[in-house]
Amino acid sequence: SYICKCAPGYVKGLDGRSCNRLNRTIVPYVYYTNKYYVRAIGLDEQNQITVARGFMELSSITYDWKDQKLYIGDRQASKIYRMNLNGTQSTVIIEGNQTRFLRALTVDWIGRKLYQLFSTPEIRVSELDGRYSIILLDSRYLSQPNYLAIDPLIGYLFYSDWGQAHIGRINLDGNNFVKIIGTDTAGPLGLTIDIITQRIFWIDRRLQRLEYVDIFHSLR
Incomplete structure (x- = not known):
């Protein structure tokens, strides 16, 4: 048997298994980028807004739900920005040549850290304002890394690498490296x-398929 519960702001549906928003006037948004701007589109597909523009080559975007902030990387301008969800109060938090190789960003909303993946290749972690950046993984483990995913509830950071094709997992402090996917990819x-x-999803661009594995890599 099981019991279904809904998050604050939602109520259980008539089927007893789904959740519906209490305030129907609040529309969830998906944020996305191309090279030059950040946009948000409502899940009802009725609203699309331009949040920020005037960039040179955006390569990454992530979101901190606790502080309601966006983090975006412009690798041509060699800058990482932090801004409100409406694009206001935009601030450069990291800049320099290293940022030209930025591929991905993700936020630890519990430990309040910003993780950055570079094609150099490196995975770094810093404070949310960009201070105290340190290297967690380098070319000893990485070849051509491209994406990051985080589960701060259990303290894991995941990345995908299409060079020496694999998916890796480390603790949030960079320790205990495990290659969770290294075959048939x-x-x-x-x-x-x-x-x-507790599942990791990814696309294999060469094998042309969508896959998943559980976080502890016991079921693929």
Whole structure:
């Protein structure tokens, strides 16, 4: 048997298994980028807004739900920005030549850290304002890394690498490296995590398929 519960702001549906928003006037948004701007589109597909523009070559975007902030990387301008969800109060938090190789960003909303993946190759972690950056993984483990995913509830950071094709996992402090996927894969990318089911999803661009594995790599 099981019991279904809904998050604050939602109520259980008539089927007893789904959740509906209490305030129907609040529309969830998906944020996305191309090279030059950041946009948000409502899940009802009725609203699309331009959040920020005037960039040179955006390569990454992530979101901190606790502080309601966006983090975006412009690798041509060699800068990482932090801004409000409406694009106001935009601030450069990291800049320099290293940022030209930025591929992905993700936020630890519990430990309040910003993780950055570079094609150099490196995975770094810093404070949310960019201070105290340190290297967690380098070319000893990485070849051509491309995406990051994080589960701060259990303290894991995941990445995909299509060079020496694999998906890796480390603790949030960079220790305990594990290659969770290293066979029957050719070009993993588009890594994302479902924290509720504890599954990692990715696309293999060369094998042309969508796959998943549980966080502890026991079921693929």
